[in-house]
Amino acid sequence: MSSAKRSDSESDLTARARIRDAAIECFGQHGFDVTVRAIAEQAGVSPGLVIHHFGSKDGLRRACDDHVLGLINDLKKETITSHDSQTLLHQLASMEEYAPYVAYLFRSVQTGGGFAVSFYERMVTDIERYLAAGEAEGTVRPSRDPAKRARYLAANAVGAMLLRVTLHPPGQKADFARLLREWSEEYALPALELYTEGLLTERTMLDAYLLYVSDPPEESG
Amino acid sequence: MSSAKRSDSESDLTARARIRDAAIECFGQHGFDVTVRAIAEQAGVSPGLVIHHFGSKDGLRRACDDHVLGLINDLKKETITSHDSQTLLHQLASMEEYAPYVAYLFRSVQTGGGFAVSFYERMVTDIERYLAAGEAEGTVRPSRDPAKRARYLAANAVGAMLLRVTLHPPGQKADFARLLREWSEEYALPALELYTEGLLTERTMLDAYLLYVSDPPEESG
DNA sequence: CAATAGCTTAAACGCGCGTTCAGTCACCTG
DNA sequence: CAGGTGACTGAACGCGCGTTTAAGCTATTG
Numbered sequence: 001m002s003s004a005k006r007s008d009s010e011s012d013l014t015a016r017a018r019i020r021d022a023a024i025e026c027f028g029q030h031g032f033d034v035t036v037r038a039i040a041e042q043a044g045v046s047p048g049l050v051i052h053h054f055g056s057k058d059g060l061r062r063a064c065d066d067h068v069l070g071l072i073n074d075l076k077k078e079t080i081t082s083h084d085s086q087t088l089l090h091q092l093a094s095m096e097e098y099a100p101y102v103a104y105l106f107r108s109v110q111t112g113g114g115f116a117v118s119f120y121e122r123m124v125t126d127i128e129r130y131l132a133a134g135e136a137e138g139t140v141r142p143s144r145d146p147a148k149r150a151r152y153l154a155a156n157a158v159g160a161m162l163l164r165v166t167l168h169p170p171g172q173k174a175d176f177a178r179l180l181r182e183w184s185e186e187y188a189l190p191a192l193e194l195y196t197e198g199l200l201t202e203r204t205m206l207d208a209y210l211l212y213v214s215d216p217p218e219e220s221g
Numbered sequence: 222m223s224s225a226k227r228s229d230s231e232s233d234l235t236a237r238a239r240i241r242d243a244a245i246e247c248f249g250q251h252g253f254d255v256t257v258r259a260i261a262e263q264a265g266v267s268p269g270l271v272i273h274h275f276g277s278k279d280g281l282r283r284a285c286d287d288h289v290l291g292l293i294n295d296l297k298k299e300t301i302t303s304h305d306s307q308t309l310l311h312q313l314a315s316m317e318e319y320a321p322y323v324a325y326l327f328r329s330v331q332t333g334g335g336f337a338v339s340f341y342e343r344m345v346t347d348i349e350r351y352l353a354a355g356e357a358e359g360t361v362r363p364s365r366d367p368a369k370r371a372r373y374l375a376a377n378a379v380g381a382m383l384l385r386v387t388l389h390p391p392g393q394k395a396d397f398a399r400l401l402r403e404w405s406e407e408y409a410l411p412a413l414e415l416y417t418e419g420l421l422t423e424r425t426m427l428d429a430y431l432l433y434v435s436d437p438p439e440e441s442g
Numbered sequence: 443c444a445a446t447a448g449c450t451t452a453a454a455c456g457c458g459c460g461t462t463c464a465g466t467c468a469c470c471t472g
Numbered sequence: 473c474a475g476g477t478g479a480c481t482g483a484a485c486g487c488g489c490g491t492t493t494a495a496g497c498t499a500t501t502g
Contacts, residue, residue: 015479015480035458035459035460036459036460036461037458037459037460045480045481046480046481046482047460047461047481048461048462048463048480048481048482048483049479049480049481051460051461051462052478052479052480053479056460056461057460057461109384109387109388110387111387112387112388112390116387116388117388117389120384120388138422139421139422139423140420140421140422141414141418141419141420141421141422143411143414144410144414145410145411148407148408148410148411149410149411149414149415151408151411152381152408152411152412152415153411153415153420155380155381155384155385155408156377156378156380156381157377158380158384159376159377159379159380159381159382159383159384159385160373160376160377160380160381161380162380162383162384162387163330163341163376163379163380163383164376164380166330166331166332166333166337166383167330167333167337167338167341168338169333186369187369187372187373187376188430189365189366189369189370189430189434190364190366190369190370190372190373190374191373192426192427192430193362193364193365193370193427194370194373194374194415194416194419194420195415195419195420195421195426195427196419196420196421196423196424196426196427197362197419197424197427198362198415198416198417198418198419199361199362199374199415199416199417200360200361200362200416200417201359201360201361201362202360202417203417203418205413205416205417206413206414206416206417206418209409209410209413213410236449236450256488256489256490257489257490257491258488258489258490266450266451267450267451267452268451268490268491269450269451269452269453269491269492269493270449270450270451272490272491272492273449273450274449277490277491278490278491443502444501444502445500445501445502446499446500446501446502447498447499447500447501448497448498448499448500449496449497449498449499450495450496450497450498451494451495451496451497452493452494452495452496453492453493453494453495454491454492454493454494455490455491455492455493456489456490456491456492457488457489457490457491458487458488458489459486459487459488459489460485460486460487461484461485461486461487462483462484462485462486463482463483463484463485464481464482464483464484465480465481465482465483466479466480466481466482467478467479467480467481468477468478468479468480469476469477469478469479470475470476470477470478471474471475471476471477472473472474472475472476
């Protein structure tokens with residue numbers, strides 16, 4: 001379904017594909033409130049044709065979701081063997097030709113909805129696998145609850161980027177690869193401090209919590 | 222400016238104030254795309270009156286920003302002496318009568334813009350002070366760059382909550398106090414693990430980075 | 443009481459949106 | 473060549489939005 005046509009150069013694509021690509025670009029750059037007219041103009045067609053092919057603006061959005069999902073799946077299958085230590089988003093962002101799709105994904109997460117949730121869940125399990133590998137390798141400390149740790153770290157990492165993009169929206173041609181790189185450089189020090197030395201000097205809070213969960217007090221009310 | 226009238230009970234307020242409060246409630250619950258008509262209905266007035274008092278929908282939004290900002294300032298002045306260890310947002314959320322304002326702030330951050338940025342910057346310095354206090358007290362490890370650490374931790378904390386609210390939007394009467402509490406309980410373990418034990422088993426990455434910044438390699442290109 | 447000023451409303455305006463529709467064109471099929 | 477099918481367009485429709493406008497109501501003032 002997603003592996004049919006795979007050419008580019010913009011004009012030898014079927015109009016339907018051109019509209020879909022234009023929509024992904026517009027949605028990613030300006031959010032899902034872009035007008036159908038703007039998408040049509042970007043694709044070089046009339047607004048009516050957009051609806052003719054996708055039924056409605058919502059149908060177009062679903063088609064975009066499906067297409068991006070297909071690309072992700074294809075990418076995953078390709079890189080499942082090459083055991084690189086990069087997370088899904090970094091993989092995507094590092095490839096320049098995938099820029100519009102990364103922007104689309106950011107915008108999806110920013111907007112919320114089912115597609116964003118499923119993509120985020122994918123990242124969570126991605127990070128969980130990544131941490132488990134590090135654990136097996138001996139570089140990552142074992143956790144008392146690896147799943148929750150992965151979820152916690154994922155929420156922090158993705159949330160921080162989401163906040164950044166929301167408060168300081170990038171310009172027209174958003175280079176998310178650069179954005180992720182700059183983020184990593186900017187906060188490498190506090191991140192590495194936190195990851196290797198922790199934040200607290202004593203373990204009293206953790207020990208108290210562990211004692212608490214092993215022997216919880218009675219619930220009142 | 223924000224300390225003039227301070228009564229409630231909804232009907233003895235001036236219409237202007239009633240509209241403003243209704244707008245804060247609507248904006249917080251449904252986002253800034255709520256219609257002026259919906260706000261007017263919530264306030265029990267006609268749509269025209271809303272524009273009559275605030276000039277435009279944007280003017281109404283600015284008035285809401287100013288009002289919430291005023292409340293925050295008042296709250297800060299009150300609790301500046303009581304040196305509690307709670308961050309600004311937790312203080313707000315812990316007071317039930319402030320619920321609409323917390324929802325409004327969440328929605329502001331979610332939407333972006335100048336007001337959201339200034340509020341977030343406030344949280345950053347808030348957390349920086351909080352960390353510095355812990356450092357002086359001996360419970361928080363000193364950092365090689367406290368400002369950046371504060372910014373990093375703030376981005377993670379706020380971003381994670383933003384992501385949560387975006388992907389799993391709360392129902393009609395959003396209880397953000399409960400939401401923050403549930404979040405803390407849910408991820409107490411991985412957070413405490415990370416904060417007291419760190420994530421990595423070796424300090425090679427941190428040491429390599431420290432070496433790198435003290436003697437950076439030549440930039441090529 | 444008459445007059446003025448401000449609060450308030452119902453109705454409507456203008457605009458931009460998603461969508462529909464009638465019709466044109468190109469291309470297959472027999 | 474006749475006929476039909478689907479891509480495609482330009483124009484329009486209908487709707488909901490923010491906003492405007494004219495008029496009514498109330499209260500204060502001389």
